[in-house]
Amino acid sequence: MRTASAPISPPPSAEQAEKARTLITRLLGSLEKAIRGKREALELVLCCVAAGGHVLLEDVPGTGKTTLAKALAVSMGGQFKRVQFTPDLLPTDIVGTSLFNPQDGTFRFKPGPIFANVLIADEINRASPRTQSALLEGLSEQQVTVDGETRTLPSPFLCIATQNPVEFHGTYPLPEASLDRFAAQLSLGYPPEAEERALLTEQRGPKPATPLEPVCTLEEVVALQRAVEEVRMEASVADYLLRVVHATRGHASVRLGVSTRGALLYARMARARALASGRDFVLPEDLKAMAVPVLTHRLVLDTRARYAGTDKQGLTRELVSSVPLPR
Template structure:
């Protein structure tokens, strides 16, 4: 008779997760200073198996963050500079004919990495942007009728410049909806920037950075997120928030079912990182703006009136009654 697997106590699992997250954040803060809240949000997305859209001006550490994260988990890192002439095969890969064997062999593109940075994603054509959709949703790509699975964990960090619009193709709603969070690192606090100017005279910040965990530990973290409980009243609270985005007259397109599922996964990940195996309404309130705001499509009148999606999302969540 086979024995049933031993279930690890919640307190022990919580301690392991907190230690893992703490190691990762501390390691990332060696190169990204004064942004602990944003780093924790990125790690929350990693734990949830989601992807990150960084909308920020150049030179604020977006690429450095992606490289540091890949190094911290001992994973494979690839970077793709999105340009108007970039083709889908430049990202996904292509089938190459081998004349000696008389057959085609798939040559994987840079998409096959643990951490991929899609730099200035809105500079590529819609056709090239769409090459990422299957990978972002399902962790796989299909080339010439053959499905190729991406090795977990797979995290895409896409960047776009919110200032320069010449020669860009704005991401459509279908693409935006596949990113778990949208955030901005922004400039360093004045004190941190002063310290950086005075001390950054040695080797590059990433030089010597070592892994503080393994990709297998990250995969296990993602598995544990699935076991976090979402109690019925909290699930109803989540749905009321989602419904509020769909019924507001200022919003033409509210949060999709995919968005609601990602919202729940992010809340589960945050709960686990906080040492709980259950979601609280507070998790949903904290995550509402970074997870939901970029999914909203404003009504024409609201858009021309200068309505802000983030402020609108915060107001909507504030108007929804919290379960007791």
């Protein structure tokens, strides 16, 4: 007996793709008022937003990570929350807890900071693995389970987690299962000299010289994420993606390559980049451009390569360049 198949969503039209590109351009222009001289990094962050993914920022203190998260929340008219991860932080400090009301003998749920549109998990590697794991369900399924009850997080939901690559004393490195849930890893770095000089002359107080205003609504961001899901990927391009992923699993210096979850996020990020370019289809160039930020942090080097100081970004570029482009 034949069963009815689920309807297939049509790909976004050229007009919808151009509308999505315009929305991303507006958000980019707003973010550049707060973070100067980092257009490429900001474009990657917005691709994560469009793909419904999360960002791991590995950078030294004072480079604008929290400013970026706040600017993004304001720009899309969303709610911003921040959690400073410390060794004594508990999972309930993130997801929330149930409080007893003695007046009527009932429990009332008090939401944690994860119930926001943009959450910055500052210095995530300073909390214990038990506390780090409180984020896993939210990052993967946009929900949390507290006291046996599942609660949905706001939509859209973006987590920006930060790590300090210099100071490792008293830290707990993120396990592979946690790293795999972040769509991309990147760094902002210091701004160019001209931009840093402009900051010194224009900003005289603790607040930015140019206050930000919302440039879109949360509903528009959700619609953008739905449009990304409908971007076409031809079979030849999908095969190219799989060959890149398989190359990471078979390299002699790699103990653990890209997972299936990582491959799916890789495809979504490529779709987001295509839509940001005003296209309704993915090109191999989209996959090449997203390879380093999306794949590098998923590679686990073997012992010999790790102690030899193998550069994982360089290894990712080498793997991608070794895979022939589709004809």
